Amino acid sequence: MKLIRTQLSLKTPFSFTCNCCLRCCRDKRIQLNPYETARLAANRGISTTEFIAQFTTSNGTYLVFTDKGACVFLDSGGCGVHPDRPLVCRLYPLGRHVSGAGVETFSELEREEGCEGTYGDAGLISHYLKAQETKPYMEAADRYLELFWKLTAFMQTNASDPGQRKYVRQAARRFKDGLGQEASSWMDMDTAVMKYCTENGKAFPSELSEKMALHIEAVETWINDTGKGE
Ligand code: SF4
Ligand code: SF4
Known part of the structure; x- marks a missing residue:
């Protein structure tokens, strides 16, 4: 509009x-x-x-x-x-x-x-x-936007050859347009948090604020670990 x-x-x-x-x-x-x-x-x-x-x-x-x-x-x-x-x-x-x-x-x-x-x-x-x-919604939007920029920076840094760079640019664009297919697992907070809790011996939270914090932590951990080649 x-x-x-x-x-x-x-x-x-x-x-x-x-x-x-x-x-x-x-x-x-x-x-x-x-x-x-x-x-x-x-x-x-x-x-x-x-x-x-x-x-x-x-x-x-x-x-x-x-x-x-x-x-x-x-x-x-x-x-x-x-x-x-x-x-x-x-x-x-x-x-x-x-x-x-x-x-x-x-x-x-x-x-x-x-x-x-x-x-x-x-x-x-x-x-x-x-x-x-709108407060919790705006706070959540800001946190996920920040996470998006971290992920984009990670993908760009890790695209070493021209073919990969092209893929990363396309993936970043799709992600920005709305978490496209390659990033679909991100949207499914319950699955991502359940996997993270199971792998790290944490209790699955009942409160949404805690679940969101763990979701972001899980993605950031993935970025950090993948960056170190783990
Ligand atoms: S539902 Fe409300 S905001 Fe939407 S068009 Fe009607 S009056 Fe406008
Ligand atoms: S969720 Fe759907 S029905 Fe509800 S306000 Fe938004 S567009 Fe309208």
């Missing part, structure tokens, strides 16, 4: 009230990170492995949309996973951007055709984010 305002900050005046016309949950590509997948899986009472198989496409990268263009979780009453909806759904009609130097900005998206929401400037972007409970 087109951006109509960019370079906004937490202090930019902004307010928006959704009036639940249910038009915006159609014809979109909702990309997920492992934290969002784990939240949605818990909402459905299933493992991330089962969730990825049932409700995502591209090996866990995107939410399924029906043939009629609706999100798989859109029902007659609205979003069927509202307490655990992904960050992009919470932010709408804003977008969030974090530069390589860690500078956070926001943008405002073009209004959805027929959107019956009420726009205004009665509050600030920070107020809107708080009301949408």
Whole structure:
């Protein structure tokens, strides 16, 4: 979607009230990170492995949309996973951007055709984010982005010949586009953490925050060990 305002900050005046016309949950590509997948899986009472198989496409990268263009979780009453909806759904009609130097900005998206929401400037972007409970989602997005850059740097460093470099560039692009096939195991937090816990004699955590920390630890360990040739 087109951006109509960019370079906004937490202090930019902004307010928006959704009036639940249910038009915006159609014809979109909702990309997920492992934290969002784990939240949605818990909402459905299933493992991330089962969730990825049932409700995502591209090996866990995107939410399924029906043939009629609706999100798989859109029902007659609205979003069927509202307490655990992904960050992009919470932010709408804003977008969030974090530069390589860690500078956070926001943008405002073009209004959805027929959107019956009420726009205004009665509050600030920070107020809107708080009301949408975006904090754990933004923290998770930042941690997975950091991990992504580590993985990309690792792959580039370890691509020694031109053919390999080409593969790495392609893999990195696919990963950036949404954790494509080569990186599909990353999306399945339960499987990755279970494997890591089993191999390292750790108890499988029940809390999502602990599970995410172990997931990131597992990937970082893999990067470090592989870099040492283990
Ligand atoms: S997860 Fe919920 S809010 Fe997001 S697109 Fe699907 S139905 Fe809409
Ligand atoms: S189109 Fe606008 S008013 Fe309708 S559900 Fe989406 S955000 Fe809310």
